Amino acid sequence: EADIYQTPRYLVIGTGKKITLECSQTMGHDKMYWYQQDPGMELHLIHYSYGVNSTEKGDLSSESTVSRIRTEHFPLTLESARPSHTSQYLCASRRAAQDTQYFGPGTRLTVL
Amino acid sequence: TQLLEQSPQFLSIQEGENLTVYCNSSSVFSSLQWYRQEPGEGPVLLVTVVTGGEVKKLKRLTFQFGDARKDSSLHITAAQPGDTGLYLCAGVPLGTYKYIFGTGTRLKVLA
Structure with a gap:
């Protein structure tokens, strides 16, 4: 059983808003990843981290940013x-x- | 470019039928993982295969890792509607640090 959590699970917001998607794991894992996935499509790596204060951009260009404090x-x-x-x-x-x-359960984001 | 090709891409079968999903690559992997993902959820790990030729069974699911560690298969016996989902293989090709995912197999089991 994986102990990795994401909040919120669902989010509907208006254009121009600033949002933060949370991800936490209690397994002491060094490496963490963010993927973007459209329904039924493949996973695209957008960010990864190999440890505290280490973050890199993934294969898919994204306007998002991450931190690993x-x-x-x-x-x-x-x-x-x-x-x-x-x-x-x-x-x-x-x-x-x-x-x-x-993997965590995911956050489904809808921007109107 | 290292790829993990899965076949078939889509599969729709009747409850009780058997099926096999294939995951193939030209690269050698130290291990391969199989995941199942349901709509709106994250992928859930089913199994990790590590040794060439290894066979692992998980109830009605049988996983095999090719002798050369370039391919893997997932066989489901007597499929049930609860097996419906997207099946993904994934792993890190030897000599790289990049975790790659297969192209996916979307399975639908009809009652």
Whole structure:
């Protein structure tokens, strides 16, 4: 059982709003990831972190930013949301020496 | 570009039928993971296969890792509507640090 949490699960907001999607894990995993996924489509890596104060952009260009101040916490922020940001955002984590990633339940974001 | 190709892409079957999903690559993997994802949820880990030729069973699901560790298969016996979902294989190709996902197989089991 994976102990990785995301809040909120669902969010509907207006264009131009600033939002932060929360992700926390209690497994002590060093590596954390954010993916963007449209319904039924493949996962696209948008950010990752290999440890505290380490963040990198992923394969898919994203206007979001992330921070990793604590091992267990990896929030994602959109400064000014747009309809094109409507998607599902998935957070994942893994232990440094293992390949297996564990996923949170996701945040479904709708920007009107 | 390292790819994980899954086949079939879509599969719709009747309850009680058997099926096999394939995950193929030209790259060697140290391990492969299989996930199932339901709409609006995150992928849930089903199994990790590590050793070439390894076979793992999880109730009605049988996972196999190819001898050369380039491919894997998932076999479901007597499929049930609860097996409906998106099945994803994933792993890190040897010599890289990048975790890649398969193209996905969308399974629908009809009652």
